[in-house]
Amino acid sequence: MxxxxxxxxxxxxxxxxxxxxxxxxxxxxxxxxxxxxxxxxxxxxxxxxxRPASERVADGLETARRGMRCATVSAEEAATVLDADLAGALESVGELQTQLGAVGFTLAREAAVRGLHQDVAMSLVDWLRVRCPWLSIQDAAQISAVVTVSQTPTTAMIGEAVADGSVPVHRAATVARTMTRLKSSLTPEQQEDYARIATAAAARTDLSDRDLGRVCHRLLEDLLEETEPEGRERTAIELRTVTRRRVASGLTRFTIDAPDGDAAIISGVLTSALAAPAPESKAQGDEGEGDGEGSGGAGGSGGGSIEPDTRLPGQRRYDALMTVIRRGVGNPGAPPSTARATVLLTIPFDPERGTPAGAASTMEGDYVPPRQAAELACSGDVTPVWLTADGEPLALGQDARFASPAQWKALAVRDGGCSFPGCSALPQWCDSHHLDHWARGGSTDVDRMALLCGRHHTHVHQRDLTATVSGGTVTWHV
Missing domain, CATH: 1.10.20 (Histone, subunit A)
Incomplete structure (x- = not known):
């Protein structure tokens, strides 16, 4: 102008x-x-x-919405944008995302301080996803992780870095989770020093997310190296963890940080005979030997020659580990005393044909191919649950105070976890709740029970909430 x-x-x-x-x-x-x-x-x-903060927030977000409507372009219009303008626009989008994340985090932090999620007996992650349905579990968990560490004075700088827009939420979450792991092994002064180092690294635009992860990992290594020998074992136990990350469709990566004593046990499994290559040849008609469990190798079937074991060393170690896990889950000779130790596999059933009617899934929602589902359903370490056409398991009733393991499994399949609105707790962490109180003559039948996590079980009893079950769906009257 x-x-x-x-x-x-x-x-x-x-x-x-x-x-x-x-x-x-x-x-x-x-x-x-x-x-x-x-x-x-x-x-x-x-x-x-x-002006009052509430007005500034509302007006600012409305202005941002209007601006985004102006910036929206179709694929055809985007094709007319020059290269330099296109790159500049993308950089601006990245800056705006960080600023918007800063505003969202600040509001979420204040909501947590006020305990808005606790008023409805929810975790902060679930509460955020109810208020913001488009927010993924991962994004909500990242916000929650940063909010949690921000409530401690020695690590509050992590949250402040997000609030002022200098660090994106996802990078701050990496730092927050690292500090959460290290907290019990650090003095307050060390917590502040470590948090300052990691936060400064997270704010550097020349460091990639992978580089930031390396910085955080190095802090862990330095802690172990600086710890006195007598305290190193205790520190290692405090730092034990298993993380899970989806690599791609059909493949999940687990990372284990184990203290030396436990690492020796795991290594013993991975280097045991279970991980050895299967024999490459057998005499024709030889029936073979073994304990009946197998290690998942290519060989092992009787009658005729056996093909060479083509598994890579890493694959053989994986098969050895799974063999031990399956034995533990199956627990031969001593069935689990509670259904929480049971792996459930839901399999749709066609009553007219009397055969499975589709792919199976675990209680976490992971897809299981039909052929593998049929194989797992025959093993002793997995409980197959056959579903009717409308997705409801057969109701089981017993004249008993507590739900039987079979009833609990039926509830787990029907409810898929905590039945309270907005809660994402898995079935393994839920209890069966009588919709009609036992002391008031309620019966222990599946159609008059529902799964509730510990938090919502208390919430329901405190407020004497009621629910109805219709067509396999639990509706809470809140």
Missing amino acids: HADRAEEWSPPDPESPLAEIDALSAEDYRAFMDELSAALGEAADAELAA
Whole structure:
């Protein structure tokens, strides 16, 4: 705008009341307009700062929405944008995402401080996803992780870095989780020093997410190296963990940090005979030997020659580990005393054909191919649950105070976890709740029970909430 005004500049008019301004050169005129614009901007900022925060947040977000509508372009329109403009626009989008994440985090942190999620007996993750349905579990968990560490004075700087827009939420979450792991092994002074180092690394744009992960990992290594020998074992136990990350469709990566003693046990399994290559040949008609469990290798079937074991070393170690896990889950000779130790596999059933009617799934929602489901359903370590056409398991009733393991399994399949609205607790962490209180004559039948996590079980009893079951769906009257 200033350049256009400069081009329209003409010789000064001596009679003009603005003769002093008209006497300015084009360069001076531009400088004058810049100063005027800055002064007006400062005045607007001062006026904005004087307004209530609730108005500023609402107006600012509405302005942002209008701006995004203006910035929305179709694929055809985007094709007309020049390369430099396209790159610049993408950089601006990244900056806006960080700023929007900062606002969202600040509001979520305040909601957590006020205990809004606790008022409805929810975790912060579940509460955020109810308020923001488009938010993924991972994104909500990242916000929750940063909010949690921000409540400790020694690590509050992590949250402040997100709030001022210098660190994106997902990078701050990496730092937050690292500090949560290290917290019990650090003094308050060390917590502050470690948090400052990691937060500074997270704010550096020249460090990738992988590089940030390496920085956080190095902090863990340094802690173990600096710890006195007598305290190193205790520190290692505090740092034990298993993390799970989806690599791609059909493949999940587990990472284990194990203290040396436990690592020796795991290594013993991975280097045991279970991980050895299967024999490459057998005499024709030899029936073979073994304990009947197998290690998952290519060989092992009787009658005729056996093909060479083509498994890679890593695959053989995996098969050895799974063999031990399956034995533990199956627990031969001593069935689990509670259904929480049972792996459930739901398999749709076609009553007309008397055969499975589709792919199976675990209680976590993971897809299991039909052929593998049929194989797992025959093993002793997995409990197959056959579903009716409308997805409801057969109701089981017993004249008993507590739900039987079979009833609990039926509830787990029907409810899929905690039945309270908005809760994402898995079935393994839920208890069976009588919709009609036992003391009031309620019966222990599947159609009059529902799964509730510990938090919501208490919440329901405290408020004497009721629910109805219709068509395999539990509806809570809240």
